[in-house]
Amino acid sequence: MAKRIDVKDLDIYYGSFRAVRSVSMTIQPRAVTALIGPSGCGKSTYLRALNRMHELIPSARVEGKVVMDDQDLYAPGMDPVDVRKHVGMVFQRPNPFPTMSIYDNVAAGLRLNNKRLRKSETDEVVEESLRGANLWEEVKDRLRKPGSGLSGGQQQRLCIARAIAVRPDVLLMDEPCSALDPISTHAVEDLMAQLKENYTIVIVTHNMQQAARVSNYTGFFNIAGTGQPGELVEIDETPTIFSTPTHTATEEYISGRFG
Numbered sequence: 281m282a283k284r285i286d287v288k289d290l291d292i293y294y295g296s297f298r299a300v301r302s303v304s305m306t307i308q309p310r311a312v313t314a315l316i317g318p319s320g321c322g323k324s325t326y327l328r329a330l331n332r333m334h335e336l337i338p339s340a341r342v343e344g345k346v347v348m349d350d351q352d353l354y355a356p357g358m359d360p361v362d363v364r365k366h367v368g369m370v371f372q373r374p375n376p377f378p379t380m381s382i383y384d385n386v387a388a389g390l391r392l393n394n395k396r397l398r399k400s401e402t403d404e405v406v407e408e409s410l411r412g413a414n415l416w417e418e419v420k421d422r423l424r425k426p427g428s429g430l431s432g433g434q435q436q437r438l439c440i441a442r443a444i445a446v447r448p449d450v451l452l453m454d455e456p457c458s459a460l461d462p463i464s465t466h467a468v469e470d471l472m473a474q475l476k477e478n479y480t481i482v483i484v485t486h487n488m489q490q491a492a493r494v495s496n497y498t499g500f501f502n503i504a505g506t507g508q509p510g511e512l513v514e515i516d517e518t519p520t521i522f523s524t525p526t527h528t529a530t531e532e533y534i535s536g537r538f539g
């Protein structure tokens with residue numbers, strides 16, 4: 281659990297368009313790393329490349345290295361489905377399987393991974409994951425009701441429960457609170473603070489206060505102009521990025537002067 285990721289010279293393309301250029305960074309375990317930057321600078325593209333999710337887009341490809349502990353995630357023979365078991369993802373809009381019960385939504389992760397578990401074992405993992413996502417107390421009496429009947433914030437925590445049910449090492453979160461109200465946002469932020477004890481977390485966020493509140497490290501991405509690739513300008517401990525960044529562009533962005 282909670283592995284470190286070393287990214288080296290990562291370029292990401294959609295067809296002939298290079299969307300992200302030459303990113304190198306180390307993502308620390310048991311910490312939250314926030315990725316910030318103006319729209320279109322490639323934050324989501326980069327996040328998806330960390331678990332090979334971009335491969336679902338036919339024209340997308342990467343060059344460079346993503347190494348988790350000592351395992352190259354792009355090594356020949358490495359199965360992307362296997363990569364995603366270790367590097368889970370939570371999306372912007374809560375996306376529980378709408379017709380499935382709360383219980384089955386969490387168990388779905390296990391079933392998709394072909395884990396053959398006895399009912400009692402599945403019960404255990406479902407409870408443990410819902411507890412881990414701070415949702416158990418709210419749903420324990422209605423596990424057989426549809427996941428789609430939960431509030432937006434509860435649905436997002438259900439999706440987090442589904443993601444952690446398979447015990448990944450890393451959790452990627454793409455603007456996980458942008459569709460949530462402030463109270464649900466607070467619940468998910470609290471949850472991140474707890475989850476980082478056991479996981480490596482990378483979050484893309486447009487909300488600067490959120491990055492400052494939840495993350496230990498912040499990476500600032502920028503883009504020189506339309507049609508240009510996005511680049512990592514700098515990454516550092518979050519207090520440093522927000523108080524004394526090295527680059528003027530970072531300072532301008534976090535103080536709201538552009539983006």
Ligand SMILES: Nc1ncnc2c1ncn2[C@@H]1O[C@H](COP(=O)(O)OP(=O)(O)OP(=O)(O)O)[C@@H](O)[C@H]1O
Pocket residue numbers: 294299317318319320321322323324325326337510
């Ligand atoms: N499926 C795709 N096919 C082609 N180009 C894409 C695709 N997805 C994203 N892009 C392009 O890649 C670049 C980076 O997009 P991306 O969504 O990663 O940026 P972002 O920083 O996450 O933006 P936002 O903050 O608005 O979500 C943009 O120029 C975008 O138009």
